[in-house]
Amino acid sequence: MSKVLELSDKGHSVSVEALTVAYPHDDRLLIALQGVALEVQRGELVCVVGASGSGKSTLLNVLAGLERPTRGRAHVHGHVALMFQEAALLPWLTAAGNVELALELRGVKRSERKQIAYELLHRVHLEGFEGRRPHELSGGMRQRVALARALAQDADVLLMDEPFAALDAITRDLLHEELVRLWQQTGLTILFVTHNAREAVRLGDRVLVFTSRPGRVAHEVRVDLPRPRSLDSPELAVIAGRITDRLKHEMGRSSDG
Amino acid sequence: MAEMAVELDRVEVDDLEQRPRVSRRLRVWSSLWPKLVAIALALGLWQVVVSVGWQPDYVLPGPGAVFKRLAQDLGTANFDLGVAVTLRRALFGYAIAVAIGSLIGILVARVLVLRKAIGAAILGLQSMPSIAWFPLAILLFGLNETAIFFVVILGAAPAIAGGLLSGVDHVQPLLIRVGRVMGARGLGLYRHVILPAALPSFVSGLKQGWAFAWRSLMAGEIIGIVGHQFSIGQQIQFARDFADSEQLLAIMVVIFVIGIAVDSVFGVLDTAIRRRWGLLGSEA
Numbered sequence: 001m002s003k004v005l006e007l008s009d010k011g012h013s014v015s016v017e018a019l020t021v022a023y024p025h026d027d028r029l030l031i032a033l034q035g036v037a038l039e040v041q042r043g044e045l046v047c048v049v050g051a052s053g054s055g056k057s058t059l060l061n062v063l064a065g066l067e068r069p070t071r072g073r074a075h076v077h078g079h080v081a082l083m084f085q086e087a088a089l090l091p092w093l094t095a096a097g098n099v100e101l102a103l104e105l106r107g108v109k110r111s112e113r114k115q116i117a118y119e120l121l122h123r124v125h126l127e128g129f130e131g132r133r134p135h136e137l138s139g140g141m142r143q144r145v146a147l148a149r150a151l152a153q154d155a156d157v158l159l160m161d162e163p164f165a166a167l168d169a170i171t172r173d174l175l176h177e178e179l180v181r182l183w184q185q186t187g188l189t190i191l192f193v194t195h196n197a198r199e200a201v202r203l204g205d206r207v208l209v210f211t212s213r214p215g216r217v218a219h220e221v222r223v224d225l226p227r228p229r230s231l232d233s234p235e236l237a238v239i240a241g242r243i244t245d246r247l248k249h250e251m252g253r254s255s256d257g
Numbered sequence: 258m259a260e261m262a263v264e265l266d267r268v269e270v271d272d273l274e275q276r277p278r279v280s281r282r283l284r285v286w287s288s289l290w291p292k293l294v295a296i297a298l299a300l301g302l303w304q305v306v307v308s309v310g311w312q313p314d315y316v317l318p319g320p321g322a323v324f325k326r327l328a329q330d331l332g333t334a335n336f337d338l339g340v341a342v343t344l345r346r347a348l349f350g351y352a353i354a355v356a357i358g359s360l361i362g363i364l365v366a367r368v369l370v371l372r373k374a375i376g377a378a379i380l381g382l383q384s385m386p387s388i389a390w391f392p393l394a395i396l397l398f399g400l401n402e403t404a405i406f407f408v409v410i411l412g413a414a415p416a417i418a419g420g421l422l423s424g425v426d427h428v429q430p431l432l433i434r435v436g437r438v439m440g441a442r443g444l445g446l447y448r449h450v451i452l453p454a455a456l457p458s459f460v461s462g463l464k465q466g467w468a469f470a471w472r473s474l475m476a477g478e479i480i481g482i483v484g485h486q487f488s489i490g491q492q493i494q495f496a497r498d499f500a501d502s503e504q505l506l507a508i509m510v511v512i513f514v515i516g517i518a519v520d521s522v523f524g525v526l527d528t529a530i531r532r533r534w535g536l537l538g539s540e541a
Contacts, residue, residue: 064438082438088431091535092453101449105440135535153439 013157013189014040014063018072020214021058032058034214035072040157042077045183045190047204049197049243051251055215056193060159063191078156081149083163087142089134095121095145096130102152120148124178140171144178151182160192164199173231176202180227197243201236202229209243211250219246318503327507335487340511343478343489346402350409351470357410358417358466359459365418366425367447379415379422387412387469388476395481402486405477412473413466420462424455457530464523471516 019036022029032055040046050056061067062074064082089098099117108116121130124144134142143163150158164172180203183190194200200207201223209219221243225235300320307319314322330336365371365379387408394404428451436450478490489508496505531537 066434066437080438082434084431084435086431088429088435090432090435090450090453092456092533102439105445105449133533133535149439 011041012039013042013044013077014038014075014191016059016063016072016074019059019062019069019074020071021055021062021067022070031214033062034216036216038208038217040189040191042156042189043187044205045180045192045203047200047207048191048193048210049195049200049207049247050193050210050215051195051212051247053215054210054212056195056210057161058215060161060191060193063157063159076157079153080157080159081151081153081155083143083146083150083158083160085162085165087134087139087146089142089145089149091134094131094133095126095137095141095148098134098145099149099152102149106152106154117148117152120151121145123151123182124148138171139167140175143167143175147175147179147182151186155188157189157191160190162194163192165194165196172199176231177228179203184227197240197247198231198236200243201225201240202231207239207243209246209250218250219243315500316502318506323503323506323510326503327510330504330507336492339487339489339492340515342486343474344515346405346409346478346488347471347474350406350474351413351467353406354410354413354466354470355417355463358414358462359421361414362418362421362425362459362462363447366422376422379418382411382415383419387473388480391477391480400481401483404481405474405483408477409470409473413470416469417459417462417466420465421455421459424458424462425451427458428454457527457534457536460523460527460530464520464527467519467523468516471519475512 016036016038019033020031021033022031024030036055036059038046048056048059058067059074060082062069063076064080066082089095090101093101096114096117099120100113103113103116104110118127118130121127121144124147126141126144126148129137129141134145137145146163164175167175176199179190182188192200192203197207201221204223207221207223208217209221210216211218221239223239225233225239229236303320307314307317311317318326361375361379365376390411391404391408394407398404398407432450432454433446436446441449475490478488479494482491482494489512493505493508493512496502496508528537
């Protein structure tokens with residue numbers, strides 16, 4: 001069975017079929033996701049947009065193996081790394097130490113860890129900050145370390161849960177650029193969750209619009225804008241505007257019901 | 258462009274660093290003077306009570322007489338031996354309490370059944386004055402050092418286990434998720450994420466455990482005179498028997514100073530860890 005599936009999944013890095021996740025809540029079921037189906041090709045950057053409560057984070061948790069599907073199937077080819085809105089660095093380790101731990105847990109030899117960690121931190125432009133602890137870094141730098149740590153996990157798929165939502169606009173824009181650059185260099189598959197339609201259009205090859213309560217893919221937008229993209233380009237604004245309208249429509253619907 | 262971002266960040270972080278730093282000497286002084294004032298106040302109050310003549314000098318001598326006596330005592334063989342005996346007991350009992358407390362803490366944190374069964378019991382034990390165990394300890398072990406160790410351990414171990422347990426309980430769930438995503442499971446997750454995250458709370462438990470151990474030891478030594486070992490507690494009891502107030506107060510000063518000294522070691526350790534963990538907020 002797995003053979004057949006693997007053949008049919010070829011080229012798919014992430015595949016989700018009829019995924020439903022429900023939690024017991026005050027003796028009734030809270031349905032976070034219902035019948036979600038999506039596929040992400042290898043090397044693709046796909047964004048998921050949805051209002052809060054649309055189960056976006058639940059989707060990533062299931063894909064990362066942190067939660068179980070109630071029904072349906074969620075499958076990821078290869079290793080997964082996960083980034084959150086908070087950098088979630090271990091505060092007692094330095095920037096390099098955080099990256100090295102990811103390497104250690106991956107089984108990289110002690111003698112090689114330090115050098116690889118330094119190289120990864122250089123790739124996210126943090127040379128000179130290897131010895132700093134997280135609380136000595138700015139929010140943007142912490143997310144850079146988190147990005148380096150995600151790369152250190154040598155994952156095939158990077159799941160990102162609103163990783164730049166807490167940053168100021170300029171820092172966020174720069175990190176978008178950095179992320180796209182790293183994505184193009186590494187050929188990573190990225191599933192990027194956000195509530196910001198512009199961010200989604202800026203980054204994604206495709207944008208999946210999620211409904212709220214229960215979360216489901218309501219709409220898919222293919223973004224054919226050439227890269228590098230600018231947040232200020234009118235074409236981008238038009239697409240983002242359409243997605244935002246769609247989101248408002250969905251939110252209105254769910255609050256009516 | 259990306260370089261610019263880092264430059265921006267760099268400026269931001271350098272700003273943090275260039276905030277005028279208080280010089281080291283000033284920092285030491287600012288943490289020292291309240292203590293000096295407190296000591297001066299206590300000594301002053303003591304002297305006032307003595308000067309008022311509430312009790313005759315041979316019952317309540319003034320600080321001058323007591324410190325003179327202390328200076329004489331400090332060189333004598335008996336006195337130093339007493340301090341050595343008591344410190345040895347304190348260290349040995351405390352070390353065992355740390356071992357037992359940590360082991361229990363980790364087991365209770367890790368094993369759900371144990372946690373339900375004895376998690377609350379540990380808290381309960383903490384509220385039990387450990388000296389209340391002493392009569393039982395004497396029946397169980399006889400009037401000897403083992404009984405004293407028993408009381409010391411029962412005093413300190415629950416606090417130590419409790420500190421570790423609350424540390425493990427309050428690890429940010431996000432850090433655990435990160436650890437799991439990075440592939441840490443079971444003991445690896447404990448080693449790399451949970452235990453380091455719990456360390457500040459564990460150190461608080463160690464500090465509290467020391468305070469309990471020291472109190473229990475003093476109570477045990479004063480109540481239970483063991484063998485021919487001339488411990489501090491035994492000496493203070495003898496001083497009372499001979500109505501030698503100067504000696505009694507001199508020993509009390511020693512007990513106080515030892516307690517404070519060890520406590521401040523824990524204080525330094527605690528601050529160092531909190532600073533390293535970024536829990537101190539902005540450094541000032």
